[in-house]
Amino acid sequence: MSGPIVLRGGRVIDGTGAPPIPDGIVVIEGSRIRAVGAAGDFGESRFDGAELIDVGGRTVMPGLINCHQHLDARHGYGPYQVRAAQPLPYLVTRAVRNALLDLQEGVTTVRDMSSKAGSSLQVRQAIHDGLLIGARVVACGQAIAMTGGHGHARAIEADGEDAVRHAARRLLKAGADFIKCMASGGFISLGVDQPWSPQLSTEEMRAGFDEAHAASKLTTVHAHPPSAIRRAVAAGVDCIEHGALIDPPTAELLATRGIPLVPTLAESWVIAQRGEEFGRPRWLVELNRGKLDERMQRYGYAVAAGVKMAVGTDVIGTMAEEMQLMAEGGLTSMDVLTAATRNGAEVCGLLGETGTLEGGKWADVIVVDGNPLEDLRALERVHLVFKGGKRYHPDQLAAATGRNPL
Numbered sequence: 001m002s003g004p005i006v007l008r009g010g011r012v013i014d015g016t017g018a019p020p021i022p023d024g025i026v027v028i029e030g031s032r033i034r035a036v037g038a039a040g041d042f043g044e045s046r047f048d049g050a051e052l053i054d055v056g057g058r059t060v061m062p063g064l065i066n067c068h069q070h071l072d073a074r075h076g077y078g079p080y081q082v083r084a085a086q087p088l089p090y091l092v093t094r095a096v097r098n099a100l101l102d103l104q105e106g107v108t109t110v111r112d113m114s115s116k117a118g119s120s121l122q123v124r125q126a127i128h129d130g131l132l133i134g135a136r137v138v139a140c141g142q143a144i145a146m147t148g149g150h151g152h153a154r155a156i157e158a159d160g161e162d163a164v165r166h167a168a169r170r171l172l173k174a175g176a177d178f179i180k181c182m183a184s185g186g187f188i189s190l191g192v193d194q195p196w197s198p199q200l201s202t203e204e205m206r207a208g209f210d211e212a213h214a215a216s217k218l219t220t221v222h223a224h225p226p227s228a229i230r231r232a233v234a235a236g237v238d239c240i241e242h243g244a245l246i247d248p249p250t251a252e253l254l255a256t257r258g259i260p261l262v263p264t265l266a267e268s269w270v271i272a273q274r275g276e277e278f279g280r281p282r283w284l285v286e287l288n289r290g291k292l293d294e295r296m297q298r299y300g301y302a303v304a305a306g307v308k309m310a311v312g313t314d315v316i317g318t319m320a321e322e323m324q325l326m327a328e329g330g331l332t333s334m335d336v337l338t339a340a341t342r343n344g345a346e347v348c349g350l351l352g353e354t355g356t357l358e359g360g361k362w363a364d365v366i367v368v369d370g371n372p373l374e375d376l377r378a379l380e381r382v383h384l385v386f387k388g389g390k391r392y393h394p395d396q397l398a399a400a401t402g403r404n405p406l
Contacts, residue, residue, distance in 0.1 A: 003049040004029040005391075008039060010055035011371060015062040015341035015356035017334060020373065026060050028363040031389040036357045055367050058383055061337065062357055063108025063364035064319050065344025068241055068262045068312020071095035071123060071137070072115045076315065078279040080188040084116070084153040091116050095123045099134025100401055104394045105319050106382040108364040109136045111312070111348050113180060113222075113241065114143040116154050121175050133397070136364075136387065138177045138348045143222065144168065144208055145182040149199045150222060155182060161207040164200070168208035172215050177349070179212040180241075181205045183221040184228035187284065196245060198228040205235035218349050220262075226250040233257060239347055241312070244268070246298050251305035260308040260347055265325040266317025268295050278316060296329050303330035310347045311340040320379040333373045363389035 005028040012024025014036060025042050027034040027050070035042075072091035075098065076083040095115065102110055112120040118141035127134045144167045145155035158167040168179050183205065185197040209219045213236065220239040221232040226247050229240055233253060240254060240261045254261060268288045271278070275285035302309070309331065313322050323336045331339070345355025354364045365386040370378035385392040 006050045011059045013061040062341040065109045067111045067310040102135035106366040108387045112139040140180045141176045143180040150182040150186040164204045165207040168211040178218040183223040195224040202231040209236045251301040254307045255305040262312040264314040266322040267314040270316045299329045309339040310343045
């Protein structure tokens, strides 16, 4: 076994929200962080036998956590219906590629929000077993939707409390890390799948969530309108995804209950700006262009209420883009960094192991050029990635992936 690795001379942002350490030290030993602190707190003798890496002028921080992604769909080309119909082997290949791209972005943990036939559970296991290189995966397998509900082509369709309970049990049997329900419509079908329409009932979702909680698993919902969010809260949900139509009273409800929101702002923004490059239908591009101001206004309700935030890209954006938008919508840069690290770990149920730079936690650490507190675009310049103590160079990872960005 090799000796410790010492990252020194850089700015350390530990993910807790505490002020940065200007001349910090992070000591990695094996798969864990051994120590974190200011350089003056360490004597040189403690570094005997260690590999010293000078990261002067750079920032050391926890690996990013993408709390809303679809590994087999991200960066996909064309309308949803075409992408959902692609053969499973092709989608699994896309998932493997995307897990590798995540590491290049400095993402060490991904929360996969549903995959075709639950294939993300197998991709998760292959990465865990060392068969593949990629970000750590936390996965629900598939979402649970009402018959014909949002994303039904990739979900388990279930109607009534018993059917939802059975679906949740099937997913837990398959190894799901959490249970996701589709509480409302969305933005993938013109005139059919309405985002303002609630779908699964409170009683249906409660049946699935009770099964998850009995198995010590977390829960979440796809939900846009206040009515769907409130149904989910009444059902006992642990997290909300999107919330694109949230209003101030519902934002206050989430803040009071301590229920986090993963807003996925970049999905709307990137489709509005570059959707045609990704083959998105014209109606969807125009719809997103027309609702950007409202989208940010409603996100602002959640910021003003003090709702806890985590960061997720959904299908089309990057972590850096999402985090920049979250800051433009009212969060401080430190708040955004905490959302992408500590809060993300909490949403994934992994705060005891990752999300902050603390002794004893997994050595999920990234080094970026510049200072993200001054410019969040520094997160586009990832210099080094450590996942569980294993070192990766983004340029080498990039050489292992295809050139097609879609």
